[in-house]
Amino acid sequence: MKKLSLIAFLFVISINSIHGQIGVNDANALLGLPKATNLAEINAILSPTIGSVVFNLADEEIYRYTGLTNGWQVSTDDQLDSEVNLATSIDVDEAGENTITNETTVQEVIQAIAPITSKAARVFYPPSIEIDASSTGTGRTINLYTQYTAQFATPVASNPTAPGAIPIYNANELHYYVTFADPSVFDNISIDNAGEMTYDIISTPLTYNTLINVVFVVK
Numbered sequence: 001m002k003k004l005s006l007i008a009f010l011f012v013i014s015i016n017s018i019h020g021q022i023g024v025n026d027a028n029a030l031l032g033l034p035k036a037t038n039l040a041e042i043n044a045i046l047s048p049t050i051g052s053v054v055f056n057l058a059d060e061e062i063y064r065y066t067g068l069t070n071g072w073q074v075s076t077d078d079q080l081d082s083e084v085n086l087a088t089s090i091d092v093d094e095a096g097e098n099t100i101t102n103e104t105t106v107q108e109v110i111q112a113i114a115p116i117t118s119k120a121a122r123v124f125y126p127p128s129i130e131i132d133a134s135s136t137g138t139g140r141t142i143n144l145y146t147q148y149t150a151q152f153a154t155p156v157a158s159n160p161t162a163p164g165a166i167p168i169y170n171a172n173e174l175h176y177y178v179t180f181a182d183p184s185v186f187d188n189i190s191i192d193n194a195g196e197m198t199y200d201i202i203s204t205p206l207t208y209n210t211l212i213n214v215v216f217v218v219k
Contacts, residue, residue, distance in 0.1 A: 032055075033053055033054060033055040033062065034053075034054050034055070035054070035055045035056075035057055036054050036055070036056055036057065037057055037058065038056065038057070038058040039056060039058065039059075039063075039072070042054050042056060042063055042072050043071065043072060048065040048072075049065065050065055050066065050067050051064065051065065052064065052065040053065075053075060054072070061074050061075075061076075062074070062075040063075060080107075081105065081106040081107035081110065082105055082106075082107040083105070084105060084106045084107075085104060085105055086103065086104055086105065086106070086109070089102035089103065089104045090102055090103060090109075091103065092109055092112045092113045092116075093112040093113060093115075093116060121218070122217055122218040123215060123216075123217050123218075124215075124216055124218075125213075125214070125215060125216070126144060126147065126148040126214055126215075126216055127147070127148060127151040127152070129142070129144075129147045129151075131212065133185055133201050133204055133205055133210060134204060135201065135204065136200075136201045136202060136203060136204065137200065137201050138188070138200040138201075139198060139200065140198070140199055140200065140201065141196055141197065141198050141199075142196070142197055142199075143194070143195055143196045143197070144176055144191065144195045144196070144197050144214055144216075145171045145174070145176070145194060145195025145196070146195070148168070148195075148216070149168050152165065152166040152167075152168045153165045153166070153168070169216075169218060171193075171194050171195055172193070172219075173218060173219055174195065174216050174217065174218060174219065175216070175217040175218075175219060176191045176195050176197070176214070176215075176216060177191075177214065177215045177216075177217065178191065178197070178212060178213065178214055178215075179213045179214070179215050180211060180212065180213040181199075181211070181212040181213075182205065182210040182211050182212065184202075184203055184205075184210075185201060185202065185203055185204070185205050185210045186199055186200070186201065186202070186210075186212060187199070187200045187202045188200045197214075
């Protein structure tokens with residue numbers, strides 16, 4: 001009797017082992033979720049249990065039942081920026097203010113810091129250039145954009161792993177400004193959309209040194 005019991009036990013284990021493996025093209029051995037044609041059909045399910053899941057054939061999404069308040073919701077783990085919490089809440093935009101609000105999610109950090117970084121990154125000074133002011137004259141021109149690209153494309157020195165040229169903007173990607181020009185030397189300054197500056201030299205600098213400041217702003 002004991003021998004028969006042992007044989008029967010081994011036979012059951014053998015059967016379970018065979019059915020526990022999925023063979024090639026054996027789709028019938030796979031388990032699947034209940035399927036619904038569309039969301040309307042899902043919402044028509046009577047008295048679902050919280051945590052129940054259904055596969056929606058219409059949008060090929062898995063829906064889970066969350067209760068009477070929110071009903072069926074798409075079961076997703078997108079990890080949206082609004083869902084990712086910071087390990088430690090920080091303030092990124094109100095240093096020195098009397099009232100400080102700490103940012104707690106990735107989305108809040110991006111929204112707080114974007115206005116700061118966008119302004120700082122968009123404004124830069126082009127490289128220094130030489131303007132002949134040894135004599136007076138009107139309607140002189142110099143292309144600020146080509147002067148900028150020429151120097152950025154051929155730097156005199158760089159570290160060993162740096163690219164050969166500095167990344168540059170296209171002419172139509174920039175706004176051009178003169179923020180200061182020595183009024184005793186320069187007059188009638190204008191700049192076109194291609195970065196060409198027209199100006200008059202109304203007198204030569206007494207000390208052979210004068211100033212004109214140019215600023216580029218990325219559109």
